[in-house]
Amino acid sequence: xxxxxxxxxxxxxxxxxxxxxxxxxxxxxxxxxxxxxxxxxxxxxxxxxxxxxxxxxxxxxxxxxxxxxxxxxxxxxxxxxxxxxxxxxxxxxxxxxxxxxxxxxxxxxxxx
Amino acid sequence: xxxxxxxxxxxxxxxxxxxxxxxxxxxxxxxxxxxxxxxxxxxxxxxxxxxxxxxxxxxxxxxxxxxxxxxxxxxxxxxxxxxxxxxxxxxxxxxxxxxxxxxxxxxxxxxx
Numbered sequence: 220x221x222x223x224x225x226x227x228x229x230x231x232x233x234x235x236x237x238x239x240x241x242x243x244x245x246x247x248x249x250x251x252x253x254x255x256x257x258x259x260x261x262x263x264x265x266x267x268x269x270x271x272x273x274x275x276x277x278x279x280x281x282x283x284x285x286x287x288x289x290x291x292x293x294x295x296x297x298x299x300x301x302x303x304x305x306x307x308x309x310x311x312x313x314x315x316x317x318x319x320x321x322x323x324x325x326x327x328x329x330x331x
Numbered sequence: 332x333x334x335x336x337x338x339x340x341x342x343x344x345x346x347x348x349x350x351x352x353x354x355x356x357x358x359x360x361x362x363x364x365x366x367x368x369x370x371x372x373x374x375x376x377x378x379x380x381x382x383x384x385x386x387x388x389x390x391x392x393x394x395x396x397x398x399x400x401x402x403x404x405x406x407x408x409x410x411x412x413x414x415x416x417x418x419x420x421x422x423x424x425x426x427x428x429x430x431x432x433x434x435x436x437x438x439x440x441x442x443x
Contacts, residue, residue: 250429250430252430254433259435259436260435261333261418261433261434261435261436262373262418262420262433263433264430264431264432267430269429269430278333278432309372309373313429315429318378318429319363319375319378320363320375320420320429320431321375322372322373322374323372324371324372325371325372
């Protein structure tokens with residue numbers, strides 16, 4: 220039982236490049252989330268998926284797209300990376316009911 | 332809307348107590364508390380429901396004042412392992428179940 224996994228762990232991009240951050244969970248959770256974390260800003264929600272086949276915008280969705288490929292996988296895509304997207308990205312999952320969110324280890328992204 | 336945490340930072344010596352507050356301007360359904368060590372993912376501490384429930388985990392406990400839309404985290408007889416950044420995550424009435432909005436974090440440092 221791996222919990223929530225994210226790939227890659229580190230990534231450096233040049234401005235304008237694109238990439239996809241991968242997230243997978245093996246706990247059969249319905250909901251999945253993508254956050255970005257910047258110093259002094261806490262965790263800000265980018266997109267979330269309440270169930271397979273649905274996605275919704277969070278607080279800071281501009282510049283990102285997501286895909287809920289199946290119940291296990293939820294990917295985050297940067298179509299044209301900008302330096303403002305330099306951040307640590309966390310994926311999380313959540314079962315139905317009053318339970319905690321389970322976080323992946325994070326992806327540290329630098330855009331130069 | 333992001334909940335507001337106070338204080339922004341706390342420095343303690345081992346054995347001292349601390350209180351971290353989390354306030355929201357919105358009606359809350361639940362409050363979650365997480366702790367994050369540097370370079371790691373957030374780790375769940377506890378969930379509090381409306382009704383002023385007080386939950387505890389060893390020497391860490393918390394309360395939720397529904398009327399004030401405020402939660403407080405109490406750390407008693409602090410240990411070196413308590414050092415880290417503490418986040419509250421608030422779940423509001425009428426939002427997608429499990430969707431959290433996180434505060435900006437409180438940095439707790441415990442010295443020997």
